[in-house]
Amino acid sequence: xxxEKQKEALRALPAVSTILQLPEVKKLIESSPxxxxxxxxxxxxxxxxxxxxxxxxxxxxxxxTILEKISHQYKRLTTPHxxxxxxxxGVILHTNLGRAKLSNESILAAQLAATDYTNLEYTxxxxxxxxxxxxxxDLLVQLTGAEAALVVNNNASAVILILKEMAQGxxxxxxxxxxxxxxxxxxxSEIMAQSGxxxxxxxxxxxxxxxxxxxxxxxxTGLLMKVHTxxxxxxxxxxxxxxxxxxxxxxxxxxxxxxxxxxxxxYDFKKHGIGNEPTVQETVKAGADLVSxxxxxxxxxxxxxxIVGKKKWIDRLKKNQLTRSLRVDKMTLAALEATLRHxxxxxxxxxxxxxxMILMKEKIIEEKSEKLYSMLKPVIAEQFEMKIIDGFSEIxxxxxxxxxxxxxLISIKPKHIPVHRFEEALRITSPHIIGRISDEQFFLDVRxxxxxxxxxxxEKIQWIAxx
Numbered sequence: 001x002x003x004e005k006q007k008e009a010l011r012a013l014p015a016v017s018t019i020l021q022l023p024e025v026k027k028l029i030e031s032s033p034x035x036x037x038x039x040x041x042x043x044x045x046x047x048x049x050x051x052x053x054x055x056x057x058x059x060x061x062x063x064x065t066i067l068e069k070i071s072h073q074y075k076r077l078t079t080p081h082x083x084x085x086x087x088x089x090g091v092i093l094h095t096n097l098g099r100a101k102l103s104n105e106s107i108l109a110a111q112l113a114a115t116d117y118t119n120l121e122y123t124x125x126x127x128x129x130x131x132x133x134x135x136x137x138d139l140l141v142q143l144t145g146a147e148a149a150l151v152v153n154n155n156a157s158a159v160i161l162i163l164k165e166m167a168q169g170x171x172x173x174x175x176x177x178x179x180x181x182x183x184x185x186x187x188x189s190e191i192m193a194q195s196g197x198x199x200x201x202x203x204x205x206x207x208x209x210x211x212x213x214x215x216x217x218x219x220x221t222g223l224l225m226k227v228h229t230x231x232x233x234x235x236x237x238x239x240x241x242x243x244x245x246x247x248x249x250x251x252x253x254x255x256x257x258x259x260x261x262x263x264x265x266x267y268d269f270k271k272h273g274i275g276n277e278p279t280v281q282e283t284v285k286a287g288a289d290l291v292s293x294x295x296x297x298x299x300x301x302x303x304x305x306x307i308v309g310k311k312k313w314i315d316r317l318k319k320n321q322l323t324r325s326l327r328v329d330k331m332t333l334a335a336l337e338a339t340l341r342h343x344x345x346x347x348x349x350x351x352x353x354x355x356x357m358i359l360m361k362e363k364i365i366e367e368k369s370e371k372l373y374s375m376l377k378p379v380i381a382e383q384f385e386m387k388i389i390d391g392f393s394e395i396x397x398x399x400x401x402x403x404x405x406x407x408x409l410i411s412i413k414p415k416h417i418p419v420h421r422f423e424e425a426l427r428i429t430s431p432h433i434i435g436r437i438s439d440e441q442f443f444l445d446v447r448x449x450x451x452x453x454x455x456x457x458x459e460k461i462q463w464i465a466x467x
Contacts, residue, residue: 009058088435090445092357093397100296101353106338113334139340146308152326158292158305163195165320170222171200175208207239226259247287256289263399264293275400297397300354301339302332368446369408379462385413393447410444431456
């Protein structure tokens with residue numbers, strides 16, 4: 001039985017036909033399909049009707065309120081959901097913000113692939129069908145020293161493809177200390193189960209010895225797997241079996257060795273004193289039969305799972321039926337090819353945004369912070385306390401978790417509103433500016449902010465100050 005309040009609220013809901021006759025709605029229909037507008041109105045009214053029926057004391061909505069709800073839903077559906085943001089967090093490979101930014105050349109290559117027909121699977125010299133993987137395989141072979149290469153849509157796909165082809169129904173030996181979980185709760189152990197391979201854990205969380213692997217080998221062993229723990233570090237009383245030793249064991253027992261590098265590095269950051277990540281080249285040289293890594297982390301390219309290694313194993317992976325399901329599209333291949341050419345021409349540190357931000361000189365960071373500070377100070381000084389302080393940037397994306405890069409932060413403390421309200425105002429409306437809060441202060445890390453974005457930041461904070 002409906003209450004009187006429910007009946008009143010239901011009577012106040014206008015008919016769809018009534019709303020369609022309103023001047024503001026008629027104006028909307030002039031630039032939008034009638035079916036779309038009608039559907040949004042119908043669903044909005046139905047949602048409000050359900051709310052009334054589920055409440056003993058529902059709110060009686062005015063016509064203007066209903067129109068606001070319709071307008072909000074219309075904007076939500078017709079406004080692009082994937083939007084540009086200003087990354088002021090200082091996290092270079094921020095997974096939530098899309099990880100690696102592409103170089104200008106990679107963007108142009110992807111745009112060309114999107115707008116024109118291409119020779120994606122067509123061999124121009126023969127006029128016959130070709131392979132999409134040919135566009136990047138030679139580059140990967142040249143850069144890594146591997147015999148062959150294959151690209152799939154991300155590194156998790158690479159892992160499951162390798163396990164399925166190399167060890168389905170067989171045992172894969174992995175150190176217990178390497179059974180990592182990556183973003184989104186994806187675990188090596190669960191990926192292995194999906195592939196049909198059987199996990200054989202050896203050693204302990206902090207220590208694994210050569211004999212642990214040797215004792216575990218049986219006639220059911222299909223693969224020796226090493227997982228580079230790129231997103232965490234175990235320190236203290238630890239020991240692990242190096243890849244070179246694992247390769248020796250594999251050769252002795254005629255079992256292939258695979259290393260999942262996670263964040264693959266083609267540029268040696270160690271020579272700049274940054275981290276201790278093994279490069280893909282070093283891993284291939286150590287004798288791994290297969291190596292996989294991500295394209296959109298430390299490589300600085302588009303999302304992809306890159307597999308390099310011995311030709312006989314890569315050829316098997318290419319023939320696996322799962323490869324077609326995991327293949328990359330033409331835009332990804334174009335962007336990846338352009339990214340790899342930067343490495344080939346030894347210009348990666350100057351052209352690839354990820355590398356540029358990681359290797360950014362302290363002098364450049366200081367100049368950027370002083371520039372942004374000088375632009376902000378005249379327009380917001382009355383309502384905000386502001387200063388430049390020392391801080392740290394992170395590489396992010398599960399890469400080099402123990403590395404902190406010295407940086408400069410713009411600290412902003414509102415005088416008249418809570419800092420979380422200030423952060424929300426920067427974040428919600430365009431231009432969307434993302435920073436971080438600590439100790440009742442809002443921080444912008446200039447390392448990850450482009451100079452061309454300074455004006456946007458100034459205008460947005462000035463607008464907040466006035467409103």
